[in-house]
Amino acid sequence: MSDTHDKSGEHGHEHPRHELGYYARRIYAIRDLLLEKKVLTQEDIQEQIDYQEQRSPANGARIVARAWVDPDFKARLIKDPKAACAELGIDATSLNEFVVLENTDKVRHMVVCTLCSCYPRPILGRPPDWYKSLNYRSRAVSDPRGVMREFGQSVGPDVEVRVHDSTADIRYLVLPIRPSGTEGLSERQLAKLVTRDSMIGVVDALPASAARA
Amino acid sequence: MARGHHDIGGSERDSGPIDRAEHELEDWEILADAVNQALGVVGVKRTDELRRAREEMDSELYRSLKYYERWIASMETILIEKKILTKEEIDRRMAAFDKKWGEP
Incomplete structure (x- = not known):
């Protein structure tokens, strides 16, 4: 204090x-x-x-890393996110509706709350200041690629960017793409690559080399 | 119909760079967050009610307040609406603080 x-x-x-x-x-x-x-x-x-x-991006990172190593878990996570979280001892029951968005080579998802600051707090904790800022709330929908660039992420023109606007009742978590060259990494090492911002969807997960840092 | 001040998506006024600096929450912010959540848990208010209160706030006030200041202002509105607290008793308690600690 x-x-x-x-x-x-x-x-x-x-x-x-x-x-x-x-x-x-x-x-x-x-x-x-x-x-x-x-x-x-x-x-x-x-x-x-x-x-x-007790809530922090580390919870989300555990969920993502498990989904990367276990395809059955990933399928359950997308079908019933709250039940899948419970398997890992993460309580998501206070969310009304919880949706996991899987990034692919063709689609990147990005989460915003244009009207305020709705965020998957039971999983990731309180949102960062920038997520609540007027400029992010405005530009996430009008210029998502520009926002991603600002965060250091380039997205090719052949990749679709889908922006999801959170509400009091629906919260989203992005499941980033597993980085290449991570085949030999343990689940714990993989979790180190999963940043908070990658689960909001403004950037991809960190490259494999970051797991050894 | 004019946009509400909360309806920020795509607003040109807010098209500048995103400030990514983060600040360590102060105790009053942690308290505001916790009181808000606790009121939800005991069933006194819902998230959408608080949001509606923020949406009805004076527009310039909305933009000038810090994030948790907006929460506190909207929580107060809801508590008064529901006749759980009165503005007068909150004012009186504030005055007592000011007397104890000196005017800000």
């Missing part, structure tokens, strides 16, 4: 200091009132903080 809190608050939890902005102070006021009115408990809030801390 940073030093912006006083732990000696009258409710036994921290209170904000004056240097915080208007809305930052406001959430502490809202939090305190919700606790006092028993709408929420401190445990309810802590549970969510802990939950988010």
